[in-house]
Each structure stands twice: as C-alpha cells, then as structure tokens.
Amino acid sequence: MTYVFITMLLALFGLLGGGVGIGISLASTAVIMLGVFTDIPIGKLIAQQSFNILSNADLVALPLFILMGEFLFRTNLSKTLFNGLAPWAGLLPGRLLHVNVLASSIFASISGSSAATTQVVGKMTITELKRRGYGEDVAIGSLAGSGTLGFLIPPSTVMIIYGVLAEESVLRLFTAGWIPGLLLGLSLMGMIVFLTWRNPDLIPESERNLRHLPLSDRIAALKELAPAMFLIICVIGSMYAGLATPTEAASLGVLGAFAVAKRQGSITWETIRAIAVGTVQSCSMMGMIIVGATILGSATAVLGIPDAITQLVTELQLSPFGLIILLMAMYLVLGMFLEGFSMIATTLPVVLPLITAAGFDKVWFGVFLVLVVEMAQITPPVAFNLSIIQGMTGIPMGRLWRVTLPFLGTMIVFTMLLAIFPQIVLWFPDLVLGVTR
Amino acid sequence: MIPASVGQPNERSAIDVLQGWIDRLSLISAYLAAGCLVLLTLLTLTQVALGALSKVSHFFPSDISFGWEYSAYLMGTAFMLGGALTLRAGMQIRVEVVLRLFGGRFRDPLEIGSSIIGAAFVSFLAFSLTRFAWDSFQSGQVSGSTFTPLWIPQCALAIGAIIFALQSVMRAIAAVLGRSLVNESFKVTSVSE
Numbered sequence: 001m002t003y004v005f006i007t008m009l010l011a012l013f014g015l016l017g018g019g020v021g022i023g024i025s026l027a028s029t030a031v032i033m034l035g036v037f038t039d040i041p042i043g044k045l046i047a048q049q050s051f052n053i054l055s056n057a058d059l060v061a062l063p064l065f066i067l068m069g070e071f072l073f074r075t076n077l078s079k080t081l082f083n084g085l086a087p088w089a090g091l092l093p094g095r096l097l098h099v100n101v102l103a104s105s106i107f108a109s110i111s112g113s114s115a116a117t118t119q120v121v122g123k124m125t126i127t128e129l130k131r132r133g134y135g136e137d138v139a140i141g142s143l144a145g146s147g148t149l150g151f152l153i154p155p156s157t158v159m160i161i162y163g164v165l166a167e168e169s170v171l172r173l174f175t176a177g178w179i180p181g182l183l184l185g186l187s188l189m190g191m192i193v194f195l196t197w198r199n200p201d202l203i204p205e206s207e208r209n210l211r212h213l214p215l216s217d218r219i220a221a222l223k224e225l226a227p228a229m230f231l232i233i234c235v236i237g238s239m240y241a242g243l244a245t246p247t248e249a250a251s252l253g254v255l256g257a258f259a260v261a262k263r264q265g266s267i268t269w270e271t272i273r274a275i276a277v278g279t280v281q282s283c284s285m286m287g288m289i290i291v292g293a294t295i296l297g298s299a300t301a302v303l304g305i306p307d308a309i310t311q312l313v314t315e316l317q318l319s320p321f322g323l324i325i326l327l328m329a330m331y332l333v334l335g336m337f338l339e340g341f342s343m344i345a346t347t348l349p350v351v352l353p354l355i356t357a358a359g360f361d362k363v364w365f366g367v368f369l370v371l372v373v374e375m376a377q378i379t380p381p382v383a384f385n386l387s388i389i390q391g392m393t394g395i396p397m398g399r400l401w402r403v404t405l406p407f408l409g410t411m412i413v414f415t416m417l418l419a420i421f422p423q424i425v426l427w428f429p430d431l432v433l434g435v436t437r
Numbered sequence: 438m439i440p441a442s443v444g445q446p447n448e449r450s451a452i453d454v455l456q457g458w459i460d461r462l463s464l465i466s467a468y469l470a471a472g473c474l475v476l477l478t479l480l481t482l483t484q485v486a487l488g489a490l491s492k493v494s495h496f497f498p499s500d501i502s503f504g505w506e507y508s509a510y511l512m513g514t515a516f517m518l519g520g521a522l523t524l525r526a527g528m529q530i531r532v533e534v535v536l537r538l539f540g541g542r543f544r545d546p547l548e549i550g551s552s553i554i555g556a557a558f559v560s561f562l563a564f565s566l567t568r569f570a571w572d573s574f575q576s577g578q579v580s581g582s583t584f585t586p587l588w589i590p591q592c593a594l595a596i597g598a599i600i601f602a603l604q605s606v607m608r609a610i611a612a613v614l615g616r617s618l619v620n621e622s623f624k625v626t627s628v629s630e
Binding site: 015016017018019020021022023024025027028031043044046047048050051053054055056057059060062063064067238243244247248250251252254255273274276277278279280281282283284285287288289291337338339342381382 | 467468471477482484488505510514516518519523528530532547548550555559561564566569
C-alpha cells in the first residue's frame, strides 16, 4: 500500500507541478495508478465515471449559479448596495469600512462565488473609500477578507461541488453555512473596529459626523437595496419556502438577475455574447476538474486506499482536534499553490474517508473545507481573490498580502473555534431540517 | 512568439489553416454549449412554474417527468462542448508556480510536456466515451426512469470530447512548434469563477 500511495503522490504532484491542467492531472494520475496496479479496463471506467458525474442532477445548480453570477456582474448592484448600506455603516465605529463586509454578506446571499463577491463589492468600495480618504490598507484588506464570504454564505458553488463529490445534501450544506457566515462577517467587522480603534487616522476627520445623518435619510437609503432584496427572495426565499430545490432556486436567480440587468439597461448583444462565452468557459473549467476528481476518487476506491487510510487513522489514534489542526495546516500550504475548487477536488478522495473514519460529520467538514478554501483564495502566490483586487487597483501582491493578514488571522482563529465547538455549524441545519444523524 | 518554421512558408500556413478550422469548430461547439445552458435554464424554470401551478390546480402536473434527467444531460453536454474553447482561451486552470519559477530555459519543455500529456489524456477520454456510447447503442441500454436510449446523451459527450481532443492535439503541435498557445480573441471579461 505504501508503494501505491507514494506512486500516487509522485504522479499527482509531478503532473500538477509540470503545468498540466488540474482536472487532467487528477484523471491522468488515476489512469497511471490503475494501469500500474490493476488490470481493470481503464477506458471503460473513465467513460462510465465521466458520464455518471456529468449526468448528476445535483450538479445542475452549478452552471445556473455561474450564469447568474455573469448577469449580476453586469448590473449596477455594487452601486445600489453601497448607497443603501453606507448611511447605516456610518453609525458604527469604523464607519464606511464596514460596507465591505455588509455588502459582501448581502451579495453572498445572492451569488455563489467569492470571486464575483470581491469584484462586485470592490468595484464601488475601492474607489469610493479612497475618494473619501479612508486608510487604503484596511479598505483593501477588509475587502479581501469579506469577499471570501461568497463561498460560506449560501448559495455557494463550492458547497454544491463538495455536496456532489461527498454525496451530502446541498440544501443541508447551504443551511449550515448561515450561522458561521454571519459570525465570520461579525468577526471581520470586529477586526475593522479594532484596527481603526488602534489607529484612528484610518478614518478621515470629515467622516466622523456621519453619525448625525437624519434617520429619514437612512430609511430613504434602504430603497436602494430593493434589487438586492428582490434577488435574495428569488434565491433564498424560494428555497426555504419549500417552493424550490437549490437547483430550481438557482434558475429563479438567473431569471431575477436577468430582469435586474435588463431593467438597468445593461443587456446588449455584446454583453449576451460575453455572458455566454464566459459562462461556458467557467463551466467547462470546473467541469473538467470535477470529472478528474471523480475519476481519481473511483480509482482510489478500486485500489483500496480509503480502507487503508481508515485503518491508519485508527492505529495512529490521533485526537480529532489534532487531525483538524493537521489538515488545516496542510490546506494552508496547499492553498498557496492551488485555487479553491482544485484543492477540494485534489484532496477529497483521500481526505473524506479520513474524516469520516475519525468520526466527523460530513456537513461540519463541508463548512470547514469552505473556510480553508476561502483562505486559499487569499494566500499568495496563487491567490485568486487577491489577483482580482490586484487587477482592480494595481497594488503589488506583496502589499496586498500584508494588508490582508489581520483578516486572514481572524479567519484562522474562527475556523479553530468551529473545530472546538462544532455545534456552531450543526445546530441550525438540525433545527431547520431536522436531525438526520 | 517566433515561428519555429521560418523559411517554410507553405508548412506554416498549413498549420495556420488547421488551427483556424479547429478554432472555428471550438467556437461553434461553445455556442452549442451555451444553447444547452439556455435550454437547461428554461427547463428548470418550467419545473418551478409547474410545481407552483400544481399547488393551485390539479390540472397541472407537478413536474415534467423527464425534467431532472434531461437537465443533467444538458449540463454534461455543455461542460464537454465548452472544453475546447476553454482550453484555447487559456482558461483551464493549472498550477503555474513552477512554470513561473523556472521560466526561461525550462518553460518551453514544460509547456510541450504538459500539452502532450493533456492531448494524450483527452484523446483517450474521447476514444473511451465514443466506445462507451457505441456499446450502449449496440446493447440498447435505456435510462431507468424515462427509458431514454443512453447512447444519445453519451454520444453528445463523445462529440464534445472529440472536439476537445482535436484542440488539445493542436495545442501540443503548437507547443512543439513554439507557436502561441492561446487565442486572445476567445478571452472575455467575466467573473471567471
């Protein structure tokens, strides 16, 4: 078994490091392993596995949420969110810096992607906070931190993929994301308060009187949030009212996002073409990774790797908490080189049996994975969300990483808290959907 | 990029023509994929509408019997049909740290190696999916819930994979010849995730 394992790691990391596409690396590793250690018909296995995963109805929500994200990207939701939230954020110590977190939380309950969240929220806050004279470091850092809420607060494309690969209910995973998502949002806001308390110069003098805005103005501003609320009702409302499954909710989201974009006059033939090509590319990119992960997953099962791992875990008698700390460290390192989806796809075939053997709940682990994936999005050199912010601001990666650190630290501490108190994750889905364990 | 075959204008233009054809095929294939996604969205929306209407009146069925199954086939077909364009747009993600670190001297051999591995795997996948569809056709397999002949969706996947394989092989050829691996016109401003 040791040989099998070493061959797998060598093949996998050799291919990944050599610049082969992630999905193809995963699938080719499976082909090599099966070719060397078994005599089963490989072609039949990869065709069967590809067909199975590519005709899996639970995965249908994924292209729909991607399509919805492409429409949202072309609305002026960023502006309406900013205008609606700014008068309220002005009440808090830390002032408009909180708009990053608040707008991200709201946008995250519409969209399933953290890249879209960072882009849409940042489009407005980066220039606006700078124009008003806020400290750029904390403005950018809090955007990078809160943009990652896109994956944790449902809907979430990462949770769909995890749900399909780990055979866990997507609705349950979504429901488990709420409380940790909102708590993480609060923690990030706490970090903003702390940073601005330590260095009051981060907030410009002129912004201190934001507190004295008349209440009527504040209430009037809420009107601006109408399109966002409409979309939340489409997606989240329909799902929890029992009217729609996650997939159906996603289709309502597409319709809603299309309606908002159309009303704002941003639908032209040119944008439709860009939306079509952009959606197809994102779908195929993720599709290939999912196919690769499925093929590798079935190859490891054929080779008996999950059983071997289960045995190893029992023999090692690792404490569950020790195991989680170990996994978190591993994911933090992997996150420097792999982007979120790829990280889940690459590790899940091995890590999932490990986790279930150690007695962890799959829903809890899903939320944990989402958190580490979020961290991966902001740990360089490969940091998807930081690259997006870099594209928008031109700030060098080194500085982006430095200003993001306090918020990354908040996320690490938060994740450890979830490991110590797993009930934070589990009580809400148990309450809403009933206990199934 | 310096063309490797300077001085052989005929050969170069032949490659250009071939690349042009495969790019056009990839684009058509991607538009078909987009069409599948539109159908998939409409099908799912119809399901939602029927679900809501059936609560009001029993006249409406609560769902379309083939809805879930066919929307999943459309999804798979779209994923495969988009593969070629995605590759050519440079959007198939990979780990680029090593490529960047050892850039210069090792970059070209690494690009050639990884493109050849990619071409080999995708060709194998296309071949396997084609044979898989053919086997289903010959044995007359149908799906459990709607009795749809399975070779139809399998054939759609195979076609997508074949076009993807053509583009992958072309990429390997382009890498060996030191030509540009990415068609910039296929890139779009998007959320890209």
